[in-house]
Structures are given as structure tokens and as C-alpha cells.
Amino acid sequence: MENYRKIIREEINERWEKELKNKINEIIEPKIQKAHEEINKSLVLFIKKMKEENELNIIPEKNRLPVNLVPLKNSNALINPILICLSNIETFMNLGFIKDKKRIINNLNKINKNNLFTPFSELMFKLWTSKEDKCDPKDVDLQLQSLMEQNYKENDPGAIINFILKKLSEEINMNQDILKDKNIKDIIENNFSASVTMTYTCRTYEKDNKIKEKENVLNLYLDEPDIITGIGGINKSTFEDFSFMIIKEFNTRKHCDFCKVSHELRVGKVIDELSNYLIINLNRERDPIRKMNFIYPKQFKLKDISKETEKENSSYELISVIMDCKIQVFNTEEIFLEEETTIKTYSKNLNDNKWYLYFEDKIIPVDNEDEIINTKNALILVYKKLNA
Numbered sequence: 001m002e003n004y005r006k007i008i009r010e011e012i013n014e015r016w017e018k019e020l021k022n023k024i025n026e027i028i029e030p031k032i033q034k035a036h037e038e039i040n041k042s043l044v045l046f047i048k049k050m051k052e053e054n055e056l057n058i059i060p061e062k063n064r065l066p067v068n069l070v071p072l073k074n075s076n077a078l079i080n081p082i083l084i085c086l087s088n089i090e091t092f093m094n095l096g097f098i099k100d101k102k103r104i105i106n107n108l109n110k111i112n113k114n115n116l117f118t119p120f121s122e123l124m125f126k127l128w129t130s131k132e133d134k135c136d137p138k139d140v141d142l143q144l145q146s147l148m149e150q151n152y153k154e155n156d157p158g159a160i161i162n163f164i165l166k167k168l169s170e171e172i173n174m175n176q177d178i179l180k181d182k183n184i185k186d187i188i189e190n191n192f193s194a195s196v197t198m199t200y201t202c203r204t205y206e207k208d209n210k211i212k213e214k215e216n217v218l219n220l221y222l223d224e225p226d227i228i229t230g231i232g233g234i235n236k237s238t239f240e241d242f243s244f245m246i247i248k249e250f251n252t253r254k255h256c257d258f259c260k261v262s263h264e265l266r267v268g269k270v271i272d273e274l275s276n277y278l279i280i281n282l283n284r285e286r287d288p289i290r291k292m293n294f295i296y297p298k299q300f301k302l303k304d305i306s307k308e309t310e311k312e313n314s315s316y317e318l319i320s321v322i323m324d325c326k327i328q329v330f331n332t333e334e335i336f337l338e339e340e341t342t343i344k345t346y347s348k349n350l351n352d353n354k355w356y357l358y359f360e361d362k363i364i365p366v367d368n369e370d371e372i373i374n375t376k377n378a379l380i381l382v383y384k385k386l387n388a
Contacts, residue, residue: 062128065351065352068133069127069358072137072138075141078343079160083123084358085347087123091276093127094124095168096127103175104171114143116143116168116171133361147163158219165188169186191276193214193275194216194273196213200252219283220246221248221286239300243269251264252264252265253265270306274302278316279380290376293375298318302315302316315385316383316385316386317383323377355369
């Protein structure tokens with residue numbers, strides 16, 4: 001009996017070695033290999049994901065204030081001052097550091113590499129982390145040239161800023177499905193859009209058609225003084241005429257919903273609500289040689305600029321001014337410089353709450369804050385809601 005068992009075991013072992021072992025290996029080995037490859041693949045993806053997460057979480061220490069910009073050649077002289085102004089606004093600075101930045105950039109570059117968000121967010125990051133004295137804004141400048149085309153030569157800074165805000169908002173919202181931080185989606189509108197009501201009055205029926213609108217940049221249309229009355233040239237220390245200056249034309253020809261024909265309607269405009277920031281463009285297309293003096297306040301309240309006084313009376317403080325110093329005073333006489341245009345940017349720093357002047361290749365602390373008030377040379381005013 002024992003011999004039979006021995007013979008059977010030997011036969012089983014022999015068959016295992018010659019037949020079954022190879023057949024089982026042929027079946028199992030590919031599965032083991034495939035499982036091994038899948039585990040390796042998953043491990044590589046996990047390591048890559050963890051590395052990306054770590055890169056997003058590791059944010060270099062920010063500078064106390066952003067560095068200056070390299071002067072641009074053959075470009076619109078307004079671009080650098082505008083970029084410096086925006087970089088000192090917390091919302092735009094944060095676009096360089098948001099956790100969704102790489103995700104947005106990768107997705108945008110798949111859809112359209114000709115986007116503004118990529119170079120803009122990278123520039124914001126460099127401005128606030130660079131250990132150099134200056135950053136080169138050429139990538140943003142070239143992209144603006146490409147996207148704005150003929151409008152790139154615009155000499156109205158409000159139009160350029162409005163384009164930048166609208167483009168960034170549009171590109172961020174294109175990525176709303178992949179955003180982990182949903183607050184990023186409407187970051188431009190939530191921080192900059194002013195809510196206004198346009199009123200078109202039909203004189204025939206004395207009825208009003210009211211239309212709600214959003215504006216990222218609010219234009220103030222400054223008039224040169226009337227030759228006879230002198231109105232327009234009177235210095236203003238508050239915004240008492242604000243509600244009139246935000247209207248370009250008081251009459252316009254358009255379709256009337258009451259008469260059902262096109263005719264002249266009376267136009268009115270009221271600011272209903274402001275966001276965390278207010279960007280004001282001092283539009284002098286009706287005052288090209290800057291005869292009107294406009295003294296803007298360092299602080300104001302919503303009731304100072306709006307007829308709507310029932311809403312929350314929020315307070316705002318001045319945090320940035322862009323000036324084009326075409327008007328200079330020599331021996332008490334004002335001289336208008338047609339050729340020599342020097343644009344300066346004054347910004348209040350986020351960290352120390354002090355004013356700094358960005359001028360050419362210098363950043364200069366402002367000792368006298370009255371320097372930021374210039375009745376003829378201011379182009380752009382940026383106000384921030386207190387306690388925003």
C-alpha cells in the first residue's frame with residue numbers, strides 16, 4: 001500500500017512539473033503581471049497627485065509689498081501702471097496663489113492657449129514672491145496686444161482695466177466645473193461690480209423704463225468749465241455732483257417701450273449698490289486739456305455718491321491712484337506738457353497700510369499723503385470698502 005502511495009505521489013509530482021504547473025502559470029502569470037502593472041500605475045498617479053497637492057499647499061513667503069515692473073518698450077504707457085495698481089489689490093494678488101490656479105491654467109490651455117489668466121496669475125505670483133528688484137510683464141503685455149487688437153492703443157485706462165476684469169472673469173467662469181473653491185467663480189463680480197439703475201423717461205407719456213446694469217469700472221465724465229458761467233471748474237471737496245457726472249449724456253435717442261418708436265428719451269442713472277471695491281475712471285474726453293479741478297476724498301460713504309439712501313451706508317477708503325502728470329506748476333503757472341507724459345501709480349500697501357509711489361524703476365514711500373490728491377492729473381481712483 002505504501003508503495004502505491006509513493007508511486008501516485010511521484011506521478012502527480014511528475015505531471016505537475018511537466019503539464020499542470022506550466023498551464024497554471026500560463027493562466028495566472030499574465031493576471032499577476034497585469035495586477036502588478038495596475039498597482040504600479042495607481043502608485044505613480046497617487047505620488048503625482050500628492051506631489052501636486054504639496055506644491056499647491058507650499059506657498060512661498062510673500063514679500064512685504066510687490067516688486068516693481070520692468071519698463072516695457074513699444075507698448076501702451078498705461079499698461080505697467082495699471083498692472084501695478086491691480087497687483088496692490090488683494091483680489092488680484094490672490095489670483096497668483098489660489099489652489100485652483102494650476103487646474104484653471106491646464107484646462108484653459110487645452111481650450112485656448114491665447115488666454116489672459118495664465119500670464120496674469122503668474123505675474124501676480126512673481127510680483128509678490130520675487131527676490132529680484134523687478135518682474136518682466138511682457139507676457140501679459142503681449143497677450144493684451146493679441147486680445148485687444150486695435151483697442152490695445154486705447155488712451156483711456158478705464159477701458160483697459162474694464163477689459164482685463166471682464167476677460168479674467170470670463171476665463172475663470174469657463175472653469176466652474178473643475179473649481180474646488182466655488183468662491184473663485186464670481187470673484188471679479190463679487191468684488192468689483194457696482195449695481196446701477198438706468199432710467200429712460202418718455203416725455204410724451206412721462207413714464208420711466210428702468211433697467212438694472214452691472215459696471216466693473218465707473219466712469220465720471222468731467223466737463224471743462226463753461227466759458228460764461230464757469231460751471232465745471234469749481235473745486236469740489238466731496239462727491240455732491242457724483243450722480244450727475246456718472247451720466248455721459250442726459251438725453252439719448254433709442255426705442256421707446258411706450259411709444260413703440262425710436263425717439264429722444266431723458267436719461268437718469270443711480271448707483272444702487274457697491275461691491276468691496278470701487279474703480280473710478282476720471283474720463284476727461286470733454287475736458288482734454290484738464291481745465292476742471294476735481295478734488296477727490298480719501299474716504300466717502302455710499303450716501304455721498306448715490307441718491308439711494310435707504311440702503312446700508314457703507315464707508316470706503318482710497319487705496320490707489322494712477323496719475324498722468326501732464327500738468328506741472330512752474331512759478332504758480334500751470335504748464336500742460338503735450339509730449340512728456342509721466343505716469344505714476346500710488347498704492348496703499350496691504351501689509352503696513354502705508355502709501356507707496358511706483359515711478360519708473362523706483363518704489364518710494366510717501367511721507368506726505370496729500371501728494372496722492374491731484375486735481376488735474378488723476379486718471380484712476382480705487383476705493384476699498386472699510387472692513388471688507
